[in-house]
Amino acid sequence: MRASVNRPPTPDVGDTQEKQPTLEEIINIKFIESGEKERLMELLRERLIECGWKDEMKALCRAFVKKKGRNNVTVDDLVHLITPKGRASIPDSIKAELLQRIRTFLVSAAL
């Protein structure tokens, strides 16, 4: 018998991806499927506009664009510019409200 016949089967690429989905992934799927993620996004967007957070971020971007020249700016630049300040300047009340809703959903989804 030739050695090639007894060769072990090539490992299937699909095998490695059939592991159990992480808890995060499960939650994400549940949020999306129920439509709760969409609702929460809209709620957060609305709150951030109301409190002026979005205007602050836009002002930061505008200053950056003015400095760099409007044709030399990439989306990546702006994302890296806004992210640290953006995350830090979220008002506590808004954060608390959103976290509360997320937790409620987690509980209701029996996770």
Added chain:
Amino acid sequence: MSGFNEDNKASHAQLSSQFFGDLLDSIIVDVASECHRIARLGLDRNLEEEEEELRLSAQARVRVADPSNSGESNSKYVVDIFGQTHPPVANEIFDCMNCGRSIMAGRFAPHLEKCMGKGRKARLKVTRSSTAVQNRYSQGSPVSTYSPYSNSTNTSRLSNGTSGVAGEEYSNGTFQEP
């Protein structure tokens, strides 16, 4: 059971924070994308026009401060902000609508003064026949006191003066017409 609950809460809290962070990141990317679009399409409140204006005003300031442009040598040919020069006296010629003469634009105002009656000689000009008749007879005649009103351009006397003048004019006219 309680231990399980506490673990659950802790993991819930962590999961919530994580999920909140994801939501926030998505929104941040949206805002960045929007600002990027506005920047690249030039939709933002005339960002460049302001810079252009700043540059032009800086240039103008330099030109004004520059000594070679001012006073003595170039007094006749000062350059304005559009780079044009103008002669010191406006030299376009047109016809005076009062007397019909050809007048140079730069001399129009003094001409009008004489032509329309500020000066002494203007009052003797013939503009309307009734006033002309009145004026010719006004020198030395008893009605001479009224003659200043007829050609007066003094607006403070207008309300009483014009009606008075009209009355006086006509009365003088009728009076003087033999």
